[in-house]
Amino acid sequence: MDLTCTEAEEAFRHELRSWLARVLPALPPRPDPADWPARRAYDTGWQRTLYDAGYADLHWNAPPTRRLIFLEETERAGAPYVGANFVGLLHAGPTIAAEGTDGQRERWLPGILRGEQVWCQGFSEPEAGSDLAALRTRAVRDGDDYVVSGSKIWTSHAEVADWCELLVRTDPDAPRHRGITWLAMPMDAPGITVRPVRTLAGTTEFAEVFLDEVRVPAANRVGAENDGWRVTMVTLSFERGTAFVGEVVACRRVLAEVVGHAKETGAWDDDAVLRRRLARLAIEFGVLWRLIQWNVSAGAPGVGGSVFKLRYSQARQELYDAAAQVLGPGAAALDAGHPWIADRLSSLSYTIAAGTSQIQKNIIAERILGLPKGA
Amino acid sequence: MDFRLTEDQTALRAATRELLARLYPPERLREDAADCGPPRLDRELWRALGDAGLFSLRLPEAEGGVGLGMPEAVLVFEEAGRALLPGPLVATHLAAGTVPGAAAGQVVVTVVDGGTAEWLEEADCVVEGFGEPAVPGPYPARTEPVRSVDPLTPLHRVPHDGAGGRAASEAELLTCAQQIGSAARTLELAVQHARTREQFGRPIGSFQAVKHLCADMLVRLEMARTAVYAAAVTGLPEEHFAAMLLAREAAGRNARDCLQVFGGMGFTWEAEVHLHIKRGWVLGLRGRSDRSYEEAVAEQLTKGAEWSF
Numbered sequence: 211m212d213l214t215c216t217e218a219e220e221a222f223r224h225e226l227r228s229w230l231a232r233v234l235p236a237l238p239p240r241p242d243p244a245d246w247p248a249r250r251a252y253d254t255g256w257q258r259t260l261y262d263a264g265y266a267d268l269h270w271n272a273p274p275t276r277r278l279i280f281l282e283e284t285e286r287a288g289a290p291y292v293g294a295n296f297v298g299l300l301h302a303g304p305t306i307a308a309e310g311t312d313g314q315r316e317r318w319l320p321g322i323l324r325g326e327q328v329w330c331q332g333f334s335e336p337e338a339g340s341d342l343a344a345l346r347t348r349a350v351r352d353g354d355d356y357v358v359s360g361s362k363i364w365t366s367h368a369e370v371a372d373w374c375e376l377l378v379r380t381d382p383d384a385p386r387h388r389g390i391t392w393l394a395m396p397m398d399a400p401g402i403t404v405r406p407v408r409t410l411a412g413t414t415e416f417a418e419v420f421l422d423e424v425r426v427p428a429a430n431r432v433g434a435e436n437d438g439w440r441v442t443m444v445t446l447s448f449e450r451g452t453a454f455v456g457e458v459v460a461c462r463r464v465l466a467e468v469v470g471h472a473k474e475t476g477a478w479d480d481d482a483v484l485r486r487r488l489a490r491l492a493i494e495f496g497v498l499w500r501l502i503q504w505n506v507s508a509g510a511p512g513v514g515g516s517v518f519k520l521r522y523s524q525a526r527q528e529l530y531d532a533a534a535q536v537l538g539p540g541a542a543a544l545d546a547g548h549p550w551i552a553d554r555l556s557s558l559s560y561t562i563a564a565g566t567s568q569i570q571k572n573i574i575a576e577r578i579l580g581l582p583k584g585a
Numbered sequence: 586m587d588f589r590l591t592e593d594q595t596a597l598r599a600a601t602r603e604l605l606a607r608l609y610p611p612e613r614l615r616e617d618a619a620d621c622g623p624p625r626l627d628r629e630l631w632r633a634l635g636d637a638g639l640f641s642l643r644l645p646e647a648e649g650g651v652g653l654g655m656p657e658a659v660l661v662f663e664e665a666g667r668a669l670l671p672g673p674l675v676a677t678h679l680a681a682g683t684v685p686g687a688a689a690g691q692v693v694v695t696v697v698d699g700g701t702a703e704w705l706e707e708a709d710c711v712v713e714g715f716g717e718p719a720v721p722g723p724y725p726a727r728t729e730p731v732r733s734v735d736p737l738t739p740l741h742r743v744p745h746d747g748a749g750g751r752a753a754s755e756a757e758l759l760t761c762a763q764q765i766g767s768a769a770r771t772l773e774l775a776v777q778h779a780r781t782r783e784q785f786g787r788p789i790g791s792f793q794a795v796k797h798l799c800a801d802m803l804v805r806l807e808m809a810r811t812a813v814y815a816a817a818v819t820g821l822p823e824e825h826f827a828a829m830l831l832a833r834e835a836a837g838r839n840a841r842d843c844l845q846v847f848g849g850m851g852f853t854w855e856a857e858v859h860l861h862i863k864r865g866w867v868l869g870l871r872g873r874s875d876r877s878y879e880e881a882v883a884e885q886l887t888k889g890a891e892w893s894f
Contacts, residue, residue, distance in 0.1 A: 211594065211656050211818045212587050219586060275586045469886050478887070482880075489882035493827040497808055500588070500815040500824075507588040517807045568793075574803055575796035579776045584791025 213503065215275070223279050229263060230287040237290070243413060250328060250370040253293030257325030266323040270304040274506040278455060285459035292456075294367045298322035298329035300453050301445050302375040305392070309433045309441045318373070318394065330371035332362040332395065332419060333442070340569050342377075343386040343439065347421060349378035349393065355425040356380070356393060361418060364563075368404045368417035371397045376426070381436050392438035394430040401425075411555035446564075454522055455502055461529055462495050464550070468529070472536045487532055494525045513578050516570045523560035523567065530554035588814075590660075597657055601664040604637055609668050611857055617671065618736050618860055626672050626693060626707040635690015639665070639674070640681045648682055655755070659762040659817040663810075666766025666836075669860055671737040673704045675759045676712060679752050684710050684721055696756075697725050697743050701870060705741040706730075715753035735863040754825055757872045761813045761828045764836035764868055767861050768809060771843035772802040774857060778847055789846075798846055802839045809835035823885050826878040833875070836865040 215223065237256070241248035260266045268280045292299055303322045306314055321327035338345040347360025358378055365374070374395040381389030395402075401424040406414035433441035469488055472478040478485060498521060505514035533550040534541035544551050561567045575581045590598070608630060617624065634640065642658050644650020658678070665674055676696040677687050686692030687710070695708035698715055705711070705728060710721045725743050733740040776799055779790030789795050809831040816828035840861040844851040851858040872878075 211590060211814055213815065213818050215586050278586075466886070473887070485883045486876065486879040489879045489886060490830075492823075492882055492886055493812075493830060496823065497812045497815070497827055497831065501808065501811045503586065504588045504811055504814075507586070513803070513807060517804050520804055521808060568797070571797045571800035572793070574800040575790075579772075579799055579803060581776065581779055581790035581796050581799060582788050584787060 213500075215279070219275055219279060222276055223283060226265070226280065226283045227287070229265075230283060230289060233259060233263075234287060234289060240290070246367075246369045250294045250367070253290065253295055254325035254328065256290040256293075257295045257299075257323075261324045266325075269299045270307050274509070278503065278506055281455040282459055285456040286463075294328045294370060295322070295325065297331045297367070297371075297375065298327065298373075301331060302329045302373070302394070305375065305441060305445045306394075306432055308444055309392075314394075314432060321372075327372045328367055328370055329373045329375060330365050330368045330397070330419075332365055332374045332376040334364045335361060336363050336418075340566055343390070345377055345379060345390065347376075347378050348382070349380050349391060349426070351380075351428070352425075354428055356391075356428060356431070358393070358395070358421050358424045358426055361420045363407070363418045364416045365404075365419050366416045368397070368419050369406065373397060374419070377438055377442060380438075384436060387439040389436055390438040390442075391435050392432045392441045393426050394432065395424065395426045396430075399424050399426070409556075410558065411552060413556075415556075454518070457526070458495055458498050458502065458522065461526060462492075462499075464533070464553075465491055465495065465529060467548075468533045468536050468550075471533075475536070475538070477536060484532075484535065487535075491525065491529055491532060494521065494528075498522050498525065513574075516565075516574050516578070519565065520567055520570050520574075526560050527557045530557045594657060594660055597653075598660045598664065601637075601661050602667070605664055605668040605670065608633055609670055611668075614669055614737075614860065615855065615857060619854070623706075623739055624671065624737050626704060628693075631672065631677075631693060632690040634670075634674075635688065640678045640690055641688035642678070644682045644688055649688060650682065655758065655817045655820070656814065658759060659813060662759045662762035663766040663769070663813075666763030667770045669737070669767065669770070669857075669864055673708065674763075675756050676703075678759065679715065679756055680710070680712055684712070694721075698753075698756075698871075700743060701731070702728070702741045702743045703738050703867070705743075706739065715756050733867070735860075735867045737860065738864065738867045740867070757829055758813070758816055758825065760868050760871045761809075761816070761832035764832040764865065765806065765810050765813055767865060767868075768802070768806045768832075768835035768839040771839040771858065771861050772799070772806055775799055775802060775839075775843040775846040795846060798842050802842050805831075805835045805838055823882055826882050829872055829878050830875055833865075833869050833872075836861070837869060840865050 238252065241252045243249065257266065265280065268277050299322060303319060306318050318327070322329065333342060335345050335347060347358060347362065349356040349358045356378065358376070374397055376393045376395045378391050378393055379389050380391040383389070401422040403420040403422070405418045405420070407416055407418055408414050465488065469478065472484060472488070498518060501514055501518050505518065508514065530550060530553055534554055537546070537550065540546045541551060565573070576583055638651045639661060641650040642653050642661060643655070644652070646652040662674070673693065673695040677694040680694040681688035684692060684694050687694050692709045693704065693707060694710045694712055695702055695704045696712045696715060702725070711724055712721060727744055729742040731740040731742055776790070779795050779799060780788055782789050790799070812824065812828040812831045816824040840858065844858045844862065847856060847858055850856060
């Protein structure tokens with residue numbers, strides 16, 4: 211159990227820190243969140259900047275500790291988020307790197323790393339949410355193509371994506387998990403309709419994607435036909451384990467801001483319950499940070515992934531609830547000069563997205579503790 | 586940076602678990618608890634623990650110890666907590682090297698710290714608080730035996746102001762280790778029971794309400810364990826406070842949830858569950874109040890500096 215950084219790791223941290231100090235002031239202002247093309251340009255521009263500096267592929271090509279340091283330092287410096295590059299860098303890219311052929315890696319990975327190609331994720335469907343294996347989008351082989359029909363939902367960045375990592379059912383007669391295939395679908399193919407979904411936060415963060423006999427070349431299949439479930443699970447456990455590193459750092463920064471605000475209003479000195487509530491959150495995020503290090507050290511986040519996902523999603527909601535308490539009457543204003551209330555709204559999705567808390571508990575109970583499946 | 590246990594640490598944990606399964610298996614724990622008289626400390630067991638290095642673990646090798654550090658001590662005390670080993674383990678461990686015979690398990694050392702003393706009548710030596718070095722004091726005057734809630738931890742009320750210091754925080758962390766060990770054991774008991782106990786024609790562990798209770802237990806344990814290991818490695822005050830709060834909660838809540846999974850069968854004296862609940866209450870008296878740790882963390886927050894972890 212060693213929690214100190216090696217000399218090489220520290221050197222990397224300092225090199226990164228000084229690089230960030232140089233490039234961040236020159237960045238253009240952040241785009242309007244409602245302007246998707248502008249967001250895409252901004253996010254991919256940042257990815258290109260990372261690429262030119264040699265930091266593009268840290269998400270899947272670096273020792274885990276370096277990845278942690280990268281995520282920690284970029285967040286600490288206030289660098290742009292991974293944004294539109296999320297699926298490419300954290301899902302499709304690692305999946306192609308791990309399961310694709312040499313040709314597929316050469317075809318897709320450079321575009322992801324250079325910020326030229328944006329990916330979206332076509333996993334969930336209206337009738338396959340928590341129960342992802344129930345997906346019904348059909349793909350029928352026709353010559354060198356698969357012909358795909360069905361619909362997907364919760365697809366982030368669908369309006370501006372070049373590619374979609376798509377899960378389709380290729381064998382309707384096989385057991386549910388064994389008839390699924392992973393395809394890379396070009397988003398400009400005929401037969402694709404994208405309809406944005408307005409969330410309770412008022413934003414259109416994702417879309418519904420309708421597929422009407424879309425032709426996808428069989429060469430775009432990653433892994434074997436009907437082996438898509440296994441191909442996908444490789445990256446899903448990864449998401450639960452480490453994808454939120456930067457966010458934990460961000461939550462700690464927000465918590466410090468909330469404490470600062472409470473001190474200004476006098477609530478910090480007057481209200482011991484509030485003080486202790488914020489202290490509890492500091493403890494929670496501190497231990498979650500250590501849990502990430504534990505997961506990263508362990509390689510594949512087995513137990514730790516679901517544990518982290520459960521506690522982090524809850525802690526994030528509690529953080530913004532506490533922020534609202536500190537704001538008092540200002541907690542109803544969306545234009546109060548800080549993003550806390552908008553973030554409070556978006557935090558409501560955290561216990562739902564990427565496997566609800568209840569599903570995570572089932573995963574822990576059945577896969578880790580070995581309790582029987584059933585009711 | 587590599588948070589994983591080293592091979593040596595993994596081996597130490599496995600060897601300790603094996604040793605305690607032999608020296609103090611659950612059957613023995615239940616037998617001891619079934620006796621109605623005041624508990625006696627098993628001297629032979631104490632010497633066996635001494636031989637195994639439980640007390641001399643952190644003594645330098647030049648002084649006849651094992652020369653290991655706090656992370657290793659935490660792993661060993663976690664196993665002690667899992668077995669619910671009785672006796673003033675932490676006090677004797679901290680007295681090793683200063684009280685002759687403590688390291689070898691030939692002398693039982695207890696501490697008078699903060700108003701209650703454990704195992705006072707059975708101890709050969711009483712240490713005044715966790716100051717440094719451990720000073721054997723006189724047998725405290727005006728002690729008053731208490732009917733202890735824990736059948737395997739006799740208690741006395743003692744007029745005393747605890748002396749703090751580095752050893753006090755070491756004592757706290759070793760207590761945390763015992764608490765996460767207990768939390769791990771109650772999880773294990775609950776899961777075993779949920780797999781085998783049938784109602785409505787199937788194992789109760791197939792019901793989601795029971796599953797989620799067990800999953801919550803695991804989450805609580807893993808968070809507390811992460812906090813305790815991190816505190817043992819870094820020694821940072823904020824990590825220490827986090828460990829104290831989370832380990833205490835994990836021991837207490839997991840024992841309660843374990844009882845809930847067992848239902849009526851858990852509410853009997855023969856079951857192991859109540860011993861974990863009761864030991865958790867006694868161990869929870871060590872250290873400061875939750876509120877005091879929370880305020881200590883709050884104070885760290887006002888310094889405005891980002892935590893180093």
